[in-house]
Amino acid sequence: MIAVASDHGGYALKQVILEHLAQRGTPAEDLGCNGERVDYPLYAEKLSRAVAAGQYERGILVCGTGIGVSIAANKIPGIRAALCGDCFSAEMSRQHNDANVLCLGGRVLGPELAKKIVDTYLDTPFSGAESHSRRIAMIKDLES
C-alpha cells in the first residue's frame, strides 16, 4: 500500500497521481489535503510517520515545488525522502538510496512526466549492494 499526501500547491498533481495509481492497479491511500490551504509540514509529517511505522510500504508527497515536503519528511527518523524531477533521479533514488518517500513539485512537473517518475520510482528495486547498504546505515547513524 502506497500513501499519497499533498498540500494545496500539490493537490492537482496528487489527484493525477491517485488516478494513475488506480489505473495501474497499485493500492494507494490519500492522506489529504482536500485542496484547501494547509501547512505542508503537517502532511509531510503525517505521511512520513505512517511510512516509518510500517503502515505503508512507501509514500509520495507533493507540494508546490516538492522542496518543503522533502525537507520536512527527512526530519522523521527512518525516512529517506527523494525530491525527483526526472526519471534517472527516481531510478537512482531506489537503486542507491532505497528512498521510501518520493517528493514531487506540483507546480514544477507536467502530469505525464510526473506519472513516468512515479512509475520509475515504484518499479525500481533497491540494488542491495553492500556499498549502498553501508551508506544508508551511515545515514541512519546520523539520526542518533
Ligand code: RB5
Ligand atoms: C505553498 O504555497 C508552497 O510554499 C508549498 O506548496 C511548497 O512549494 C513549499 O515548499
